[in-house]
Amino acid sequence: MDHHNPSTPNANAALDTLNSPPWRNRPAVVAGRSQHFNELQTRRGDGGLHGSTTIALQPLPAEVVIDHLSNFRADINAPAGPWDAVIDRIIDQPDGPLAHAMSTPWLLTLTANALHNTPDISTQLLTCASQDKIRATLFDTLIPTAVAHIDQTNTKTAHYTADTVHTWLTTLANHLNRTPEATLTLDQVAAIGAHQKQRNLIVGLAGGLAGGLAGGLAFGLVFGLAGGLAGGLVFGLAAGSLREPKRIAWRVPGRSRWPRALAVGLAVGLAVGLAVGLAVGLAFGLALGLVSWLVIGLDTTDRDRLHLGQDETRTIHDDIVFGLVIGLTGWLVFGFAFGLAFGLAFGLPLGLASLSTTWYYAATCIEFRVTGVSAACPAVFLDWARRAGLLRVSGVGYQFRHDTFQQWLLNSVEPARLPDKAA
Structure with a gap:
């Protein structure tokens, strides 16, 4: 949970969660390495999990x-x-x-x-x-065996080879070795790419162009494009802090979001209405306040998604659904107040901005297809690697099945191949 981090913030946060409602006093099994457990036990007394019993695995006879x-x-x-x-x-x-x-x-x-x-x-x-040599010999068979068992009728994975899979996994191993986290979620795939700043600008300008075309319906094509591209450029420059996966949820156990969302929505609506004017401004402000209420009320935090549970393969899917719902809501709300063209001019950019994680994922897929450093569709590859036993899932993130396999990839010069007889 805490790759290259001796202070173990993730492990401590996990134990704090398990010691707090609604997890407290629930039956749970927490697995870890003996060395890490001993370090946590030194810092936290009883190992951090209140009332727990310690079981240490012994070598197999x-x-x-x-x-x-x-x-x-x-x-x-x-x-x-x-x-x-x-x-x-x-x-x-x-x-x-x-x-x-x-x-x-x-x-x-x-x-x-x-x-x-x-x-x-x-x-x-x-x-x-030596045991290290035995481990390396066994690792030599992992990728070729996984590729040899690919279903050739599956067009999504039939083109995978031992060489490409080895390259893609090595890219992942290098990325995880450089970061403090031990897992990779789909929304973090963009961090693997080498052209981060260029991708920010491309995504921002693409979103600005789409928003500008939508704005042109209400304000004229020239004004709409100018405003859209300018906004897209700003979005691209600030995109590093805006990339966070979204997910819609009507209700989160143990937390009420709607009262706060209503307060923020009313404040935004009244502030905009008073600033612009009591006639059109008030209507515009109330529409904006209603949209803000829905956006804040439907959105979820990392902690919310932890309580709700989330499928690691649906991170981008959930982000797309969120953007579509927000864009459609903005279009309908502003469209009802000022006309469908005006609603589209505001609703579409709002939905596009909500899809920041998806846009960066799509841009990274294009980069991977061109450079070949990783699979062109990371979601399909990571799920296949999990099912093939090369990776595993921790929470909503993917990590190597064992850290020794990751180190082997970092140290290996070229991919191994099965003997012709086995292949």
Whole structure:
């Protein structure tokens, strides 16, 4: 949870949440590394989770490892030769590198899967002189095996190769290695791209052009385009602080947003109405206040989304829905008061501005398609990598299945390939 951060702010925040309503006193299991747990325990007394019981995992005994490999082979009805070679080495050398490596569930699982998909790997495992070498040998099979099992009827992933997947995962590994966070959410994909400032301006000007065309319906094309492009330029320059995924929710457990939204909406409406004038200004102010009330009332914070639960694959989808609802609401409200053309001139830019996360995600997809540093559709790739066992999900973010796999990617020179027989 706290990559390269000894103060562990994320872990502390998670424990604070679990110790507070509505999570407090609920049954929960919190998994972590022994070293990290000991550090938290030193800072927080009882490990941070009030009334908790500590369970420390121990190395798997040799007999458990042997039983698991034997049962796995029997379940898939695989030839006994390669499996027996590994099992015999563990029996003959219970203190050897292979036996020590298999005592961890992570490497035991990788070994069983590798023997299943590439039986010839048993010969390589027997020649490894250290646990690090065994781990690297097993990692060599992960990406080629995942690619070999791609459904060729799925047009979204059928073009994936071992080379491209290795490149894309290495890009992700480098990005996570440079950031304090250990996960990547879909709204953070834009941070991977190398052309951040250029993308800000392009997205801002594109949004300004769309808003300017809409404004031209009410104020004339020249005035609308000038205002839209100017606003888009400002938006692009300030975009770094505006990129936050949105999600609509009518009700959030434990928090009421609508009274505050109503107060803000009334304040905005009255302020604008008094500033512009009591006739048209008051109508415009009330319309703007109504839209502000809906925007604030429907929006959710990170903490709200934590309580509601969120699908990691729907971050961009939820942002699009939010922008469409806000844009349509603005169009209808202003359109009812001043006409549909005027409503479109204000509603469309409002909806476009609400879609800042989506625009940057789309611009990053285009950049990835041109440069090839990552998949052109990150949402599809990250979900495939999770299902293939290369990544896992933590909250609404993706992270590597194990940090040792991430380090292997950072240190590897070129992608490994399966033997021709297995491929």
